[in-house]
Amino acid sequence: MTPVARLPFVSSSASFASPEIPRFSVVATAPVVGMVGAGQLARMTHQAAIALGVHLRVLAVGPKDCAAEVCADVRFGEPRDDEAVARFAQAVDVLTFDHEHVPAALVAELERRGVIARPGSHALPFVQDKLRMRERLAEARFPVPRWAVPRPGHERDDVVAFAEEHGWPVVVKAISGGYDGKGVWVVADPPGVADVVEKLSGIRWFVEQHVDFRREVAIQVARSANGETRSWPVVQTVQENGICTFVVAPAPEVDRAVAEQARGLAENIAKELDVVGLLAVELFETDGVEPLVVNELAMRPHNSGHWTMDGSVTSQFEQHLRAILGWPLGDTELTAPVTVMANLLGGSGADAEQVHRRIPAALADPGVKIHLYNKVVKRGRKIGHVNVCGDDPETARQRAARAVRILRGEETP
Amino acid sequence: MTPVARLPFVSSSASFASPEIPRFSVVATAPVVGMVGAGQLARMTHQAAIALGVHLRVLAVGPKDCAAEVCADVRFGEPRDDEAVARFAQAVDVLTFDHEHVPAALVAELERRGVIARPGSHALPFVQDKLRMRERLAEARFPVPRWAVPRPGHERDDVVAFAEEHGWPVVVKAISGGYDGKGVWVVADPPGVADVVEKLSGIRWFVEQHVDFRREVAIQVARSANGETRSWPVVQTVQENGICTFVVAPAPEVDRAVAEQARGLAENIAKELDVVGLLAVELFETDGVEPLVVNELAMRPHNSGHWTMDGSVTSQFEQHLRAILGWPLGDTELTAPVTVMANLLGGSGADAEQVHRRIPAALADPGVKIHLYNKVVKRGRKIGHVNVCGDDPETARQRAARAVRILRGEETP
Numbered sequence: 001m002t003p004v005a006r007l008p009f010v011s012s013s014a015s016f017a018s019p020e021i022p023r024f025s026v027v028a029t030a031p032v033v034g035m036v037g038a039g040q041l042a043r044m045t046h047q048a049a050i051a052l053g054v055h056l057r058v059l060a061v062g063p064k065d066c067a068a069e070v071c072a073d074v075r076f077g078e079p080r081d082d083e084a085v086a087r088f089a090q091a092v093d094v095l096t097f098d099h100e101h102v103p104a105a106l107v108a109e110l111e112r113r114g115v116i117a118r119p120g121s122h123a124l125p126f127v128q129d130k131l132r133m134r135e136r137l138a139e140a141r142f143p144v145p146r147w148a149v150p151r152p153g154h155e156r157d158d159v160v161a162f163a164e165e166h167g168w169p170v171v172v173k174a175i176s177g178g179y180d181g182k183g184v185w186v187v188a189d190p191p192g193v194a195d196v197v198e199k200l201s202g203i204r205w206f207v208e209q210h211v212d213f214r215r216e217v218a219i220q221v222a223r224s225a226n227g228e229t230r231s232w233p234v235v236q237t238v239q240e241n242g243i244c245t246f247v248v249a250p251a252p253e254v255d256r257a258v259a260e261q262a263r264g265l266a267e268n269i270a271k272e273l274d275v276v277g278l279l280a281v282e283l284f285e286t287d288g289v290e291p292l293v294v295n296e297l298a299m300r301p302h303n304s305g306h307w308t309m310d311g312s313v314t315s316q317f318e319q320h321l322r323a324i325l326g327w328p329l330g331d332t333e334l335t336a337p338v339t340v341m342a343n344l345l346g347g348s349g350a351d352a353e354q355v356h357r358r359i360p361a362a363l364a365d366p367g368v369k370i371h372l373y374n375k376v377v378k379r380g381r382k383i384g385h386v387n388v389c390g391d392d393p394e395t396a397r398q399r400a401a402r403a404v405r406i407l408r409g410e411e412t413p
Numbered sequence: 414m415t416p417v418a419r420l421p422f423v424s425s426s427a428s429f430a431s432p433e434i435p436r437f438s439v440v441a442t443a444p445v446v447g448m449v450g451a452g453q454l455a456r457m458t459h460q461a462a463i464a465l466g467v468h469l470r471v472l473a474v475g476p477k478d479c480a481a482e483v484c485a486d487v488r489f490g491e492p493r494d495d496e497a498v499a500r501f502a503q504a505v506d507v508l509t510f511d512h513e514h515v516p517a518a519l520v521a522e523l524e525r526r527g528v529i530a531r532p533g534s535h536a537l538p539f540v541q542d543k544l545r546m547r548e549r550l551a552e553a554r555f556p557v558p559r560w561a562v563p564r565p566g567h568e569r570d571d572v573v574a575f576a577e578e579h580g581w582p583v584v585v586k587a588i589s590g591g592y593d594g595k596g597v598w599v600v601a602d603p604p605g606v607a608d609v610v611e612k613l614s615g616i617r618w619f620v621e622q623h624v625d626f627r628r629e630v631a632i633q634v635a636r637s638a639n640g641e642t643r644s645w646p647v648v649q650t651v652q653e654n655g656i657c658t659f660v661v662a663p664a665p666e667v668d669r670a671v672a673e674q675a676r677g678l679a680e681n682i683a684k685e686l687d688v689v690g691l692l693a694v695e696l697f698e699t700d701g702v703e704p705l706v707v708n709e710l711a712m713r714p715h716n717s718g719h720w721t722m723d724g725s726v727t728s729q730f731e732q733h734l735r736a737i738l739g740w741p742l743g744d745t746e747l748t749a750p751v752t753v754m755a756n757l758l759g760g761s762g763a764d765a766e767q768v769h770r771r772i773p774a775a776l777a778d779p780g781v782k783i784h785l786y787n788k789v790v791k792r793g794r795k796i797g798h799v800n801v802c803g804d805d806p807e808t809a810r811q812r813a814a815r816a817v818r819i820l821r822g823e824e825t826p
Binding site for chain 1: 465785
């Protein structure tokens with residue numbers, strides 16, 4: 001593990017000298033965190049930054065990015081534009097990320113110029129390149145599905161051979177760029193292989209075992225630049241069409257040994273990959289030899305941790321800031337026996353205007369905590385979430401689900 | 414009680430048409446709340462507005478106002494400048510206040526022009542004019558201290574006569590403009606009367622009974638434009654030199670009947686004065702005939718409710734927004750048996766730069782929740798607060814007090 005330096009509290013006065021931002025001048029030692037990307041994760045990070053007295057600056061693609069609507073300090077630029085990212089990074093104390101779109105090579109170059117990026121360029125490839133993630137985790141003997149990279153020109157034969165060895169169906173995954181079920185195909189038979197191989201022409205991909213899972217779970221750990229780690233309990237994630245619809249925290253009826261294993265896995269992966277900030281580990285829970293198998297990683301606040309905003313002493317957004325600033329981490333205790341998070345997906349009856357008109361109806365249940373992103377609505381896009389805390393997972397889930405149905409216009413209160 | 418209309422969800426598209434604010438254009442039906450004043454209350458309201466998808470616009474006096482540092486939509490103007498407030502109010506769905514400095518007459522004029530102000534011009538005088546508050550509450554038979562307005566030219570004699578009837582010491586209060594112990598004098602004897610009468614030349618004031626209280630408590634209630642009310646439990650407030658230093662929520666060892674009486678008082682005062690939004694009622698708890706006597710009122714989020722940010726399902730800032738928008742109110746249940754709020758006051762070793770450097774030391778206790786305002790520091794000014802939740806008031810109070818001492822440089826961890 002590369003040793004990590006404690007944040008030196010570089011005076012950020014340089015960043016205040018620019019005439020374009022005369023407003024931010026009161027507390028010159030407030031740490032300036034620059035977040036590349038201005039989506040909902042940046043938006044919610046701003047809520048935590050306000051409390052901590054941290055100055056959050058975001059790099060937005062455009063004025064409609066949902067964090068650009070609420071942050072005072074917004075710069076514009078594309079995450080793959082070297083110039084724009086370099087300009088953005090030069091005057092911040094710590095650079096961090098709302099997504100995985102900044103090339104690790106660019107981050108490495110910025111680090112050579114003295115920028116402190118968290119997570120750093122050595123960790124980012126493992127979330128930008130799923131094949132490198134699989135290889136590295138397997139090398140370090142973490143439980144991962146079996147996988148293979150087909151030989152160029154022999155893709156169909158190699159996938160069929162892999163499936164015959166490990167069983168149908170198999171999973172074909174794009175090496176980069178996938179999220180919310182995009183970039184992942186479950187292939188049931190040889191004609192399906194032919195289809196997907198054709199579709200993926202020109203894209204790097206690999207094939208892996210379809211894990212026969214009982215359910216999907218996830219665990220989040222924070223690792224501070226000071227080396228401290230803290231995790232939340234393992235949660236259950238419920239997916240529909242590849243998109244997470246519910247998170248139940250903690251996961252109901254988890255075997256204590258499995259919960260401990262999940263925690264150990266997450267903390268060890270964070271150390272192994274030298275992650276600074278938040279790490280989400282999505283896992284398959286199985287009835288097989290390996291009760292937990294790693295599916296995906298994310299090195300930032302993550303949808304599976306939105307429940308912490310209302311259900312834990314420290315939210316994932318506050319924890320991410322504390323971790324990247326090298327500060328002590330916050331208590332991850334629960335504030336209620338169970339919290340259920342339900343995602344609000346846009347589309348059909350759920351355009352943003354209609355959702356806003358329906359807020360009062362959804363809030364008629366006084367325990368419903370709404371988090372709206374004020375995003376441009378596209379079908380299936382996450383435009384908000386609802387948390388409900390309670391004593392019993394099923395009741396909390398029904399209440400959260402009902403609030404989401406009301407917001408989507410699928411139920412009249 | 415004047416009937417209050419449900420917020421009609423006026424389309425706020427007019428407010429988006431201005432070319433000076435091209436950034437806020439995604440969700441035209443997001444309600445626009447305009448808050449006059451950009452202090453810490455506006456700053457913390459922004460955190461709640463982000464979650465609810467409410468567009469918060471603040472009227473700041475200058476760029477160093479602590480909400481101006483974190484809000485995307487900041488306009489500049491003085492709260493007593495009719496023109497500036499009128500311009501600010503014209504394009505918001507609901508107008509609300511971070512302080513009591515906007516003259517009620519101006520608010521009344523805006524209401525005649527169609528502005529929805531919450532609280533409204535009929536309620537505001539009772540927090541802008543302490544004499545009117547005393548008169549109105551006494552008329553409605555709420556328990557208040559005895560008071561008298563001295564005759565012009567006979568101030569000294571009248572105060573001495575009042576003291577001889579009700580006992581020394583007496584309290585002299587400026588009718589408007591006081592806060593944090595300012596504008597209030599405890600006078601022990603006739604020479605003290607002479608001093609204060611001289612000091613108050615040209616200022617309107619009155620004299621009142623010094624209540625022999627056991628302790629000071631407070632209660633907050635929200636009243637929605639839809640008529641619903643919800644209160645939090647009564648809390649104990651600890652003052653030093655007239656400034657609140659701690660709040661213990663709920664107040665320890667409160668008699669159940671007293672707790673119910675406090676709640677009834679708060680809800681009835683809110684109805685009587687037709688408050689829409691939050692109302693804080695500061696009370697003296699006594700061993701006398703009236704166990705609770707009303708001291709002060711505030712019609713906005715209030716220092717005595719900062720504990721709700723970490724200790725209640727719904728924070729006072731979220732509740733204020735829900736109330737003024739006519740939305741259903743949120744659950745006011747506690748998330749922990751006890752929460753202690755400790756104010757962080759500036760001055761001596763506590764300038765903002767030093768406070769920032771000391772954050773990591775204060776956060777070494779993982780349950781400490783820091784809320785910094787990034788304010789220009791003046792001696793004795795509130796520049797932040799700390800919440801600690803726990804099972805036992807004394808332990809929580811010690812932990813909160815320690816975090817504050819560390820932030821002020823009075824204790825090395």
